Amino acid sequence: MSIKVPSVKDVAKLAGVSVATVSNVISEQKYVSPELTVRVNNAIKELNYRPSKIARSLKGMKTYQIGLMIPDITNPYFAELARGAESIALKKGYQVLLCNTDGDSAREEKARIAFEENRVDGIINVAPRMKTEKLLAFNHVPTVIVDRPLSVEQSKFGVVFADNSKGACQLAKHLFEKGHRRFACLTAPYDDIPSVKHRINGFKKYLIENGIDDEDILFLNGKLRYKSGYELMNELLKIKNRPTAVFACSDIMAWGALEAAKKAHLNIPKDIAIAGFDNIYYSEILDPTLTTINQPKSETGEIAMQMLLDRLNKSNNRKIIRTHSVILDTELIIRGST
Template structure:
């Protein structure tokens, strides 16, 4: 089995140069880099990462706990993190928790055993058991994304959910909607409360209210959006617009509306939240509140690497600003009658 000495000899460079090329720790001339990479291929050299980590006390590996990378929102955040990891020469160990406490704890313990250099956590639920275990290992650099806001041992990145909800409500009001409904996420979560609060504020500024019967709780999955919209249609109060707290629930709501023989947006307008990639390709394309997922992922990793480098780093909170993305799933409530008359 080839060693790093063999690679250095074949490439005609020093062992330290080979190390810098492999670990991307220092700029090396293109000629030397090319010779090293060619020698690595010809010799089928594979670095001993375990030995290296014992020597330098790091593994150049990042651990990431995520609710599920099957969900479009999480998938896009994970993709951004993985891309930056690759650019910087880090490996990413991704663990799906499905919001199950036993899986969260099992995966976290495994990542700690693997001696990851730092942790990214993006779970819609952080139960006390997970928080306690994270606190017990506070020496591990940690960044929490999006849902978590209140702790003193981790850096936190989240979006301004209240402004996001306000933008959705303000746009519907500007389009002339007065009878509106909400399909929320879990109402015990701070993010859902903030989005709801911002939405209600926009309505109140226009002299409108949001009756409790017109607020249906979902769980950020498309099935819950579908069921919630069915419930709203059964109630028969005649809403002209619905704000879903994530795009996947908006997709489910659109399905329920069309299956009921109604049209989006002519009969009921729908606005979502997140601006996942597929939002552009629904029928009609979804108007939504953009949650900058790629920025969220890259900021998180950059902040984590800063925390890894700076041992006296003090916890930070960064906030992303959402924005309205107008497409074709919202129109003024009178559009239906005008088109029928035409």
């Protein structure tokens, strides 16, 4: 004996409303009174009704899928961002397809093409590494760019990013006021990662404006990885008159630098101060705990997804973000490493 799967008609009958009302409650595309919404939701729960995504897709020419591209799933910053984005998508009946590009522009381009071929409704591209002109050429699917500033004039994309320059200025001020006068920046290629460029520029700007000479700010170029931070710190420790304060452009780099300094039996922060950027979850459990710049990671993902879904659905919900560009604030978190 087969079990009858409840239909939208069954829900409408139990709730005492029309099929159209049930559809509007599920899709949230049109206003339904709170009273009717409660009745429909109660009926859905009682019948254990599950809307057919295939039927919705055929009817509305939508797949209810969002493509999310991130450069490094092992980095807790991106993991928290992705979780925030997914939480909003699930509430609105969308599924997130995740692609890890490993910070490679060629893989990023292939992922973008694959998303388009699978007819995702929209794309969130986090910290893209493609050249600007190529990035802007991929404009066939509604897109929100995260963690990479693009001017309104450049693109029709939605853009969400943190004020990286301000955060780095805050950190430079903190280190300067602690008495440091020789600095090192553990960084990554500027051209590939504009957010890193803003961090370095903000850090350097504050120091120069406060009398620090260029030769007292050393730059060591690597990758935003633990191993790179470890190796760059070992290079730094070979310098005779080495800097007394180190700014790593990500917490993961800072972690590597921290471990290298500890292995060299340096006292942190007495012998050398180390700070990062991102405030990922384990920065407060390192030994010593890591001074860093907090970015609203989960909130960034939520805002990006809200912005994208608003573009897709043209919602009348005023709580949904409609702005073309959102710049999020940063906060200095002072801990034991400085």
